[in-house]
Amino acid sequence: MPKLNYHHLNYFWQVAKIGNLTKAAVELNISQSALSSQIKQLEESIGKKLFSRQNRKLVLTEIGNITFSYADSIFNKGEELEALIRNGIESDYQVIRIGMLSTMSRNFVEEFVKPLMDNPKLKLVIAARGQTNLLNELSNHEFDVVLTNIEVRGTNERLWQCKLLTQQAISIIGAPGRLLPKKFSNAYKSVNWVLPVSGSPIRSAFDGLCAQYQFQPTIVGEADDMAMLRLLARDSNALAVMPEVVVKDELNTGKLTSYMTLPNINENFFAVTVTKHIPNKLISDLIIIFSKNQGF
Numbered sequence: 001m002p003k004l005n006y007h008h009l010n011y012f013w014q015v016a017k018i019g020n021l022t023k024a025a026v027e028l029n030i031s032q033s034a035l036s037s038q039i040k041q042l043e044e045s046i047g048k049k050l051f052s053r054q055n056r057k058l059v060l061t062e063i064g065n066i067t068f069s070y071a072d073s074i075f076n077k078g079e080e081l082e083a084l085i086r087n088g089i090e091s092d093y094q095v096i097r098i099g100m101l102s103t104m105s106r107n108f109v110e111e112f113v114k115p116l117m118d119n120p121k122l123k124l125v126i127a128a129r130g131q132t133n134l135l136n137e138l139s140n141h142e143f144d145v146v147l148t149n150i151e152v153r154g155t156n157e158r159l160w161q162c163k164l165l166t167q168q169a170i171s172i173i174g175a176p177g178r179l180l181p182k183k184f185s186n187a188y189k190s191v192n193w194v195l196p197v198s199g200s201p202i203r204s205a206f207d208g209l210c211a212q213y214q215f216q217p218t219i220v221g222e223a224d225d226m227a228m229l230r231l232l233a234r235d236s237n238a239l240a241v242m243p244e245v246v247v248k249d250e251l252n253t254g255k256l257t258s259y260m261t262l263p264n265i266n267e268n269f270f271a272v273t274v275t276k277h278i279p280n281k282l283i284s285d286l287i288i289i290f291s292k293n294q295g296f
Contacts, residue, residue: 006074008042011035012050013071016060076159076274079141095123096282099143101150102128105226105246108269109147112165112290116282135160138274145283146272149201161273163287166294167266168243170202173233176257184209184260192238194221194229205265206241243267 015024015035025032043050050064060068096116100109109126116122129137134146139159152162172180172188181187195217196203210217220238223229226246233240234250239259250256271287273280 005042005045008038008045009067009071010075011038012042013068013075015039015051015058016064016068016071019058021058072159076139082141094121094282095125096280097125097127097143099134099137099146100126100128101131101134101146101148103225104147104149104269105243107245107248108168108243111245112147112271112286115286115289122282135272138272141274144273144280145287148270148272149267151268151270152272159274161275163271163273163291165269165271165287165291167268168245170205170241170262170265170267171244171258172239172260172262173242173244173247173251173256173258174239175237176254178259180259182260184213184262186213186215188217188239189215191218192220192236193217194223194232194236194238194240195219196229196241197222197224200224202241202265202267206262209262209265 011024011028011030014028015021018024018027021035022032025035028035039050046063046067048063049061050067051058052061053059098109098113113124113126116124127143131148131150134143134148135152137143138146147165151164152160174191178191180191195206198204198207221232221236223232226242229240229242230246230250232238233242233247233256241262244251244258247256251258271290273283273287
């Protein structure tokens with residue numbers, strides 16, 4: 001068997017990841033015929049078929065799956081090395097890059113990074129993204145850790161490590177002065193509500209609770225961003241549904257109050273990292289300490 005051509009192997013890896021020859025050719029800025037030729041040369045060099053066609057779709061063969069597993073490890077290690085060299089192995093300070101889901105609570109993120117804030121040898125970079133972009137940039141080693149309230153699932157689970165950091169109880173929050181019970185009841189029918197958007201985990205759980213009590217809440221506002229929901233709760237006369245950590249400052253100053261904690265409804269917060277040849281010990285320790293402090 002001739003020596004493995006890593007250029008051909010990289011093209012195979014890209015096609016296998018994307019799952020479509022045409023899309024892979026566009027992303028790699030190469031003609032489809034040239035890309036197909038590169039993969040064919042790889043197959044000829046190893047004497048095995050890496051793909052089979054099923055209903056016009058490319059499907060990895062048994063040896064193709066094994067080859068992809070090795071290629072994934074090889075090229076992810078290469079990207080990790082590039083990131084390590086690009087960001088510097090030794091410097092006067094260490095840069096920690098944290099990605100956060102754009103819709104989650106800023107107060108939670110602040111609590112997570114608090115142990116890093118007083119370290120003079122650290123530079124902290126925090127960037128907000130959607131979930132897909134977060135994971136893409138994390139897999140490219142552009143983030144050291146990603147904070148999200150959406151559990152990571154899918155084909156790259158073996159690459160990503162998703163750790164549950166904490167669960168936050170969900171409360172009914174509003175301006176003080178209402179005479180409302182600490183238990184959900186018909187007394188809550190007469191108020192206006194600002195809620196997370198339909199389909200979000202918190203909203204779905206709240207809708208289920210309302211269905212249980214057979215009433216339709218009067219919704220005057222919706223938001224998919226906790227920062228916006230915080231403003232709506234603070235500046236309107238409506239009740240909001242959210243974790244108390246989102247409005248901890250307003251609760252401490254008395255601008256808002258928590259009327260009750262909703263039964264069996266929580267928001268989960270996760271830290272997502274990627275497997276690295278040289279793990280970031282600072283991030284690993286931070287995740288362990290934070291989750292232990294939260295009882296996880």
